[in-house]
Amino acid sequence: MTQTTTRRKRASRGSGEQLHAEIVAATKGLLARSANSDAVSIRAVADAVGVTPPSIYLHFADKDALIEAVVSDVFAELDAAMVAAGEAVEHPLEKLRAYGLAYVRFAVEHPEHYRVATMERCPIEGQPGQLDHVLADAAFVHFMATVRGCMDAGIFAQGDPLPITLQLWSAAHGIASLMIAKPFLPWGDIDAVADPVLCAAALGRATADLLGGKPHPQQIIDWLAAQRASAG
Amino acid sequence: MTQTTTRRKRASRGSGEQLHAEIVAATKGLLARSANSDAVSIRAVADAVGVTPPSIYLHFADKDALIEAVVSDVFAELDAAMVAAGEAVEHPLEKLRAYGLAYVRFAVEHPEHYRVATMERCPIEGQPGQLDHVLADAAFVHFMATVRGCMDAGIFAQGDPLPITLQLWSAAHGIASLMIAKPFLPWGDIDAVADPVLCAAALGRATADLLGGKPHPQQIIDWLAAQRASAG
């Protein structure tokens, strides 16, 4: 790869951190066009910023630290998109839906960023901080708070919001990652696909709560028959 | 990496295909301990089989062809697991649940195989065959046939089974890939987590059909209130 950018001006004395942000931005840009983070090289990042490879090490300990910074940035962007989408929405169930749609939209519009952030960093060794890290993540906190709001509004049964949050998260993640992985399937409009899936997930959970929490297939079959009968 | 296996015996004349299967098996073994297919090298595969790297090219055109063979093998294994799980089950909804549970179990028990098969091969250029390839995949065919069975049994509204199949597939994929990506979350037993998610997905879809197909949040809110009122 040849130099794509003109050599940038040297930063003035105390403002070394400026390059930090530029490096993260350039890495995100390259990542968007790559299959995974292995395929983005320090050399390519340096080249995109207009700097030599060793300069990267003035701002990040190693490649892992750089990717970690990118992942943090992506999560912040995702949370911002969700919060913006839920801002004007009142009812917690409507808000949950707005969050979910924003989540799926973000994933589909930034597939490689989403992939790296949620699917790539598989930690073999269980370092203890990562559970707290997820649970403290801004997007997750906002999501779980809204699930609690739905409990208070009588949508879901009262209780620990974590399992329901995970369940609804997995619904959003499932449709998002499938759309990313199989873009050639006849999906159609993003919202038009994601909306029924998300609504069905919430409705399924709420109905399951009506049926006592963990409905078995036979229970579902009987219940559907009764519903149909009473509807005429 | 040093030679881990003793040099294997040379295959007798017409039986060159034997090595083909051994190579695929060795690649699967190495893949199970790697982050992605880039991290499995031709050299490591050759070493695991007890052969030199150029021998691989006697059986596969290049590395891509090898990985593709592995992915096919993984999909066949997944389908076999699903079929086995659904064999003794009569009602299509029960069968759908058995398939889903087997699917999630397979994914969690072979996380790297599942990841490579469903999440890694992202084809930038749309070659036309891949849509048909998915739709003709044995696991997908079995899944969709069972969705159609559920329509005939009155569980889902009659119509094109493809959208429902995709919706339920995304539910299974969502919980499976989230469990793989975030193994440190408090999931508990695989079936105990997957079962309510899968049942809720099916129930949500069935209930949505009762409500006319695509329920909006307000409709869900009103319906839940009515249900609760009529239940006393």
Added chain:
DNA sequence: TGTACATCAGTGAACGCGCGTTCACTGATGTAC
């Protein structure tokens, strides 16, 4: 206002490595006579 100097953002060249793939070859296997 002018100059010597410390600071530190960024450079240039090189390191050792493992990779996918190639090519001319070897030598056991099975067959033709």
Added chain:
DNA sequence: TGTACATCAGTGAACGCGCGTTCACTGATGTAC
């Protein structure tokens, strides 16, 4: 039954490449005097 030979599964050595990272350095910037 014995031998010459074609076949072809597998080898050994090498190719060019791009990678992450290091190290001694340079030279513009800002400050002390």
